[in-house]
Amino acid sequence: MGSKKVIVTENGKIPEDIAKKLKDRNINCIVISYEEMNKIIKEARKRYIKKYGVDPANPRVEVVNGVVLPKEYVKELVRHGLLKLNQSGGIRPYTITEGCGSPSNGPYAVNGEVKVHVFEAKDSKHVPTEPFESDTKNALERFENFNVNVQVMFYYGFWDASDVSDWNDAIKLLNDLAEDTSWVVDSRNDIVIGWVDYANHNGVAYPDGTWDLNNDNIPDFAPYALCAVRTSGVDWPHDSIAQHEASHLFGAGDQGTWWWEHPSCIMNYGWVYLGVDNWCDSCEACVANNINP
Ligand SMILES: [Zn+2]
Numbered sequence: 001m002g003s004k005k006v007i008v009t010e011n012g013k014i015p016e017d018i019a020k021k022l023k024d025r026n027i028n029c030i031v032i033s034y035e036e037m038n039k040i041i042k043e044a045r046k047r048y049i050k051k052y053g054v055d056p057a058n059p060r061v062e063v064v065n066g067v068v069l070p071k072e073y074v075k076e077l078v079r080h081g082l083l084k085l086n087q088s089g090g091i092r093p094y095t096i097t098e099g100c101g102s103p104s105n106g107p108y109a110v111n112g113e114v115k116v117h118v119f120e121a122k123d124s125k126h127v128p129t130e131p132f133e134s135d136t137k138n139a140l141e142r143f144e145n146f147n148v149n150v151q152v153m154f155y156y157g158f159w160d161a162s163d164v165s166d167w168n169d170a171i172k173l174l175n176d177l178a179e180d181t182s183w184v185v186d187s188r189n190d191i192v193i194g195w196v197d198y199a200n201h202n203g204v205a206y207p208d209g210t211w212d213l214n215n216d217n218i219p220d221f222a223p224y225a226l227c228a229v230r231t232s233g234v235d236w237p238h239d240s241i242a243q244h245e246a247s248h249l250f251g252a253g254d255q256g257t258w259w260w261e262h263p264s265c266i267m268n269y270g271w272v273y274l275g276v277d278n279w280c281d282s283c284e285a286c287v288a289n290n291i292n293p
Contacts, residue, residue, distance in 0.1 A: 005029035008037045008133075008154040018153070021183060029157070034137075037154065041131055056130045062235055074234055078273060081258075083234060100286035101251035106209025107223040108250075108293050109148040110189040116140045116152045116246075117184045119177065119194045123162035126173075126196040130229040132238050136193065139242035142277060143250075145284075146291045155184075159194060170199040174206070174226040178213060181224070191223040191249055193242060199228035203241045205248035208290075223249050240272045251290035252283045 005027065007014060012033030014022075022029065032040075048056050062071050064083065077083040107114070118136050121127055137152045144150050161167075164176045177194035185192060191209070204226050211222035225245035229238060236244070243266050248254075255262040259270030265280035266272055279287060 005157040006155075007031050008034060008156075010034055010151070012036065015151075015153075017186075018184070021186070025183060037133065041133060045131065059130065063230070064234060065232070078234055099253050100282075101208035101253065101290070105219055105221060106249060106251060106290060107191050107221070108188055109146075109291055110187055112147070113149045113151060114140075114143060114189050114191065114291065115187070116150060117155060117181065117190060117192045118152060119155045119159040119181055119192065121159050121161040121173075121194065121196045122157050123160050125167055126161040126164075126198075128195050128197045128229045130197075130238070132195045132227070132229055132242075135238035136195070136227075136242045139239040139277075140193075140246060142243055143246065143287070143291065146288050148291060155181075161194075161196060168198055168200050170201040170204045170226055170228065173199055174204050174224060177226055178206075178211070178222060178224040185221075185223065188221070191246065192225070193246065194224070194226045196226065196228050198230045199226065200232055201228070202231045202236045203227045203245040205245040207248055207253070208251050209249040225249055234273060236272050237275045239277065240266065240275055243277065244272050247279070247283070247287055250287045252279070252286045255280075255283065 007018070007029055009015065009031060010033065012031055014031045045055065045057060060071055061068050062074050064074055074083065133154060140150050140152050159177065159180050161173055161176050164172045166172055173196055177192065181192050184190065206222040206224055209221065209223040210219040212218065213220040213222055225248065227241045227245060247266060252267050255265060255267040257269045259268060259274065262268040263280040264271050264276050264278060265283050266276060266278065267283045
């Protein structure tokens with residue numbers, strides 16, 4: 001989308017609260033609809049395919065520990081336990097008790113609505129080389145199972161991650177995202193998802209949507225999650241990353257590395273890798289409690 005600031009909403013109109021936030025900060029930007037965004041992505045994809053001979057939306061190869069392998073082959077290696085999953089993963093900045101966090105401090109639906117602000121890193125080192133938009137939208141709309149309306153907006157040209165000292169450190173990228181995009185968060189139903197091209201983990205999120213952002217030993221409301229379209233180990237599907245990390249914000253904990261350790265569920269690394277889009281009964285109850293307290 002070039003160097004301009006662009007916001008994408010369902011109907012191409014800017015919600016009043018966002019318009020006010022932009023005005024307060026003297027930010028000028030263009031607003032377009034999902035439909036227009038999809039047209040732009042389609043064109044960009046055509047150009048990419050022409051230039052590189054690879055479809056960025058459907059890459060058939062994956063780089064694992066520096067080696068280019070066919071995606072299907074990687075899947076077989078993982079299935080047989082020959083390739084580890086734990087180098088990928090939605091690990092979090094620190095380990096909390098597995099299971100379910102408390103709904104006291106994190107994000108939740110207000111007037112039956114959750115607002116998802118999706119920021120694409122704009123600097124050349126971090127701008128994603130694979131599309132993530134429709135996967136993110138699909139993933140977040142799965143939270144409508146919890147009787148809430150989910151509004152997804154995309155922000156281009158806003159987030160500059162070039163000042164992150166270890167450029168691929170997922171936690172440092174998450175901290176930078178939280179710093180740079182806090183202006184958009186002013187209600188308990190605002191959550192932020194940032195996408196970068198590459199990080200040392202597929203995703204990270206502040207557990208239970210809280211974090212001590214100003215180091216005063218009191219947890220702050222911190223509904224931020226980071227996703228990467230590529231990582232060092234095996235890559236998770238993009239929609240699975242977004243659903244897994246957003247679930248962390250709503251209190252759900254990690255549930256083991258391998259699929260035999262937990263029922264089919266988005267919170268278990270093995271099942272996430274295999275592309276499931278459901279929560280198990282207990283993780284579902286956890287998200288339900290947190291999103292609609
Ligand atoms: Zn589960």
